[in-house]
Amino acid sequence: MYLSLSNITQQKNHSARTLVMPLPGNLILLNGLDIESAHQQEHMIFNSLITGIAIILLLGAIGGFIIGISTIKKINLINETIREIGQGNLSLRVPTRGSDDDYDLLAININQMLDQINKLMQGIQNISNNIAHDLRTPLTRLRGHLESIEKNSDNESANDIREALLETDNLLSTFNAMLRINKVESGANKGHFTHLSLDRLVSDVVEFYEPLAEDKEINLSVKTDAPYSIDADRDMLFQVFTNLLDNAIKYTPKQGNISVDICCINKNSTDNIRIEIADSGIGIPEGEHKKVLEPFYRLEKHRDHQGNGLGLSLVSAIINLHKGNIEFQDNHPGLRICINLPRSNNSVVS
Numbered sequence: 415m416y417l418s419l420s421n422i423t424q425q426k427n428h429s430a431r432t433l434v435m436p437l438p439g440n441l442i443l444l445n446g447l448d449i450e451s452a453h454q455q456e457h458m459i460f461n462s463l464i465t466g467i468a469i470i471l472l473l474g475a476i477g478g479f480i481i482g483i484s485t486i487k488k489i490n491l492i493n494e495t496i497r498e499i500g501q502g503n504l505s506l507r508v509p510t511r512g513s514d515d516d517y518d519l520l521a522i523n524i525n526q527m528l529d530q531i532n533k534l535m536q537g538i539q540n541i542s543n544n545i546a547h548d549l550r551t552p553l554t555r556l557r558g559h560l561e562s563i564e565k566n567s568d569n570e571s572a573n574d575i576r577e578a579l580l581e582t583d584n585l586l587s588t589f590n591a592m593l594r595i596n597k598v599e600s601g602a603n604k605g606h607f608t609h610l611s612l613d614r615l616v617s618d619v620v621e622f623y624e625p626l627a628e629d630k631e632i633n634l635s636v637k638t639d640a641p642y643s644i645d646a647d648r649d650m651l652f653q654v655f656t657n658l659l660d661n662a663i664k665y666t667p668k669q670g671n672i673s674v675d676i677c678c679i680n681k682n683s684t685d686n687i688r689i690e691i692a693d694s695g696i697g698i699p700e701g702e703h704k705k706v707l708e709p710f711y712r713l714e715k716h717r718d719h720q721g722n723g724l725g726l727s728l729v730s731a732i733i734n735l736h737k738g739n740i741e742f743q744d745n746h747p748g749l750r751i752c753i754n755l756p757r758s759n760n761s762v763v764s
């Protein structure tokens with residue numbers, strides 16, 4: 415190997431591949447090849463490889479993170495939509511982006527399934543609607559016949575006929591309630607919204623029920639902390655408070671108490687009006703609060719009272735139409751039903 419002097423003075427060590435060969439005359443032949451540059455190249459290639467792998471790993475991690483976030487976002491969106499649909503907003507659909515990827519396909523399939531479920535539900539609703547609709551006419555005719563028989567009958571059979579008339583009236587009112595609920599829920603009856611005084615409307619209903627409360631020696635009171643106006647369908651809201659007061663009087667024993675309070679909740683934000691109807695009856699167990707809003711659901715202990723189990727379903731349909739909500743609370747003893755309705759900003763009342 416040939417080493418330059420300058421290299422020797424700088425004392426730089428170079429790697430070399432050498433071949434040592436003994437020669438005759440006690441001589442040694444040392445043959446060497448400087449492989450320092452090859453070593454350096456090897457180092458460079460190794461470093462480049464490590465850097466390359468590190469960059470690939472980093473890019474992979476960043477890419478994976480971005481893909482992961484967008485996947486989670488898409489799944490969250492699907493979850494959120496399905497949760498809202500599960501809570502009763504059946505018209506909602508999972509949004510698609512037209513990207514033809516797996517998520518779009520999943521969203522399309524979910525939406526098709528929801529459309530199919532909706533169609534089946536509408537079919538069932540139409541059947542019950544048609545039954546209610548078609549049976550009303552023969553029932554009304556039957557009622558007419560019974561009335562004319564009652565007129566020409568003796569005292570003894572008149573009582574039986576009167577009972578038959580009562581049963582016919584109950585059936586007719588059940589069919590009418592079914593049709594009314596269906597109209598409100600399907601959107602066929604959108605309501606005739608006017609600006610009205612809520613406290614006046616509630617007072618009118620309370621006044622209407624005072625004689626019935628007096629008959630049962632029930633103390634019925636109404637209180638409001640301020641005048642409240644609201645955009646609503648007068649007849650529908652009248653029906654709501656009629657049904658609620660009818661229940662309160664029906665399910666409260668003699669000499670009980672019923673109070674109706676109108677107040678404002680959330681004074682600082684989008685004002686809501688709250689109407690609380692509290693009675694001192696036996697109330698509804700917490701586990702059945704939601705169930706009593708379903709059509710025909712009646713508590714076992716109340717089955718001997720007159721009714722069809724549709725009153726609260728109609729209340730629920732009307733309150734939903736008015737963008738309000740219903741809460742049930744224990745009144746210790748009795749039931750407290752709270753109706754929350756959005757307040758109107760318009761101050762002129764019709």
Ligand SMILES: Nc1ncnc2c1ncn2[C@@H]1O[C@H](COP(=O)(O)OP(=O)(O)O)[C@@H](O)[C@H]1O
Pocket residue numbers: 657661662665666693695696697698706711712713714716720721722723724725726727749
């Ligand atoms: N104020 C109340 N106190 C106790 N139970 C009530 C009250 N209001 C309603 N309920 C229960 O909820 C059921 C459903 O009410 P509703 O739909 O009005 O039907 P109904 O025709 O039986 O009055 C009733 O059958 C009764 O068991």
Ligand SMILES: [Mg+2]
Pocket residue numbers: 657660661721724725726
């Ligand atoms: Mg009722």
